[in-house]
Every structure is written in C-alpha cells, then in structure tokens.
C-alpha cells in the first residue's frame with residue numbers, strides 16, 4: 001500500500017482500498033451500527049471514534065494482505081467492536097475463509113453477531129465464550145489475530161494451542177513490541193517477522209509462526 005494520507009472518512013477509506021459499491025455499502029452499514037450502538041453501550045472507547053477511519057478501520061484493513069489466500073479458518077481473539085475481525089470478515093467475504101469473532105463480553109458479542117447478521121456476512125461466527133474454552137474443544141485455526149487484548153506472552157498462551165499446523169499469528173502491537181518479544185522469548189520459541197504499521201509510526205504488526213513452549 002502506497003503511503004498516502006490516512007483515511008478520515010468512509011469515502012477516503014473506500015478510495016484507498018478501491019472498494020466496489022457493495023463493499024463500501026457494507027462498511028457504511030457497519031459504521032452506522034457502530035455509532036448508533038456506541039452512543040448508548042460501551043462497545044468501543046468513545047473518544048477514539050472521531051479518528052475511527054484511520055485508527056480502527058484502516059488499522060484493521062492493513063492486515064488483509066497478510067492473510068494467506070489458502071487459509072480457510074481465522075479466529076479474532078477479543079474482537080471488541082470488530083477490529084480487526086469484522087473488517088477482515090467484510091474484505092474476505094468472497095474467500096473460502098470462515099471467521100470466528102470471540103469476545104467474552106456479552107454486549108460486544110451481541111453487537112458483533114447482530115452486525116454480521118445485518119450485513120449478511122455468513123462467513124462470520126461469533127462466540128461470547130472466553131477463548132480458553134476453545135482449548136478444551138480442541139478447535140484450530142489457520143490464522144489467529146488479536147489487537148489490544150494482552151501482552152505477547154499472554155497472547156501466545158491463548159492462541160498457540162488453537163493454531164493449526166503451518167498457521168500464523170498476526171498481532172498488531174504498539175510501541176512496546178520489542179519488549180514484548182523479549183519477554184515472550186523467555187517462555188516460548190517462535191519464528192517472527194515485524195512489519196511497520198502504516199497507521200502509527202510507533203506501532204508494528206507481529207507475524208509469528210511455529211510457536212512452542214520452551
């Protein structure tokens with residue numbers, strides 16, 4: 001993606017990603033529901049909403065090119081109001097990719113389920129269970145994302161038992177990514193790549209494969 005100014009509106013976001021009319025319409029519906037719900041329910045930090053097209057939609061959409069086209073299952077841990085999982089659900093809806101959005105806070109899971117249903121996103125399933133319960137069910141996913149959920153070592157404990165062989169973990173991280181990598185490496189072995197985030201010069205995106213407890 002060329003480094004152009006970050007989007008401040010749906011139109012700028014749609015232009016940046018060359019969205020067709022249908023996809024633009026889905027983002028419009030999502031955003032309408034987000035604003036309407038956030039006005040009375042705590043599904044997202046309200047003070048981030050004025051900047052949401054860069055801070056939430058674009059920050060999520062930048063993960064789309066990282067998802068392998070042959071992936072068939074994706075889990076977003078702690079989706080909140082759908083970042084990044086619901087954004088990826090819209091962008092990947094024509095792929096054979098089943099997306100699970102997990103958030104253990106009932107009102108967030110309800111917002112996600114109602115929005116996915118209203119947008120006709122049959123590729124999305126929503127769970128209000130804690131993802132720890134997925135471990136017992138031996139669920140597994142080709143790609144696991146999580147944004148702003150917990151530090152890397154905690155994410156590895158949550159996600160690695162759920163990762164299919166050959167799968168990838170994609171974790172957007174803030175300015176402490178290197179510290180988190182160092183801390184996580186005391187308990188875990190993993191391959192990693194650190195990509196620059198294009199929404200925030202201090203942030204990065206960690207891509208991890210083959211995580212294993214030491």
Ligand SMILES: C[S@@+](CC[C@H](N)C(=O)[O-])C[C@H]1O[C@@H](n2cnc3c(N)ncnc32)[C@H](O)[C@@H]1O
Nearest residue numbers: 078079080083102103104105130131147148149
């Ligand atoms: C700070 S919010 C981030 C939401 C969203 N990913 C974002 O970046 O806007 C963290 C979310 O993770 C959820 N969460 C934390 N631990 C979880 C777990 N073990 N299982 C499911 N959801 C969890 C919380 O309920 C919360 O909604």
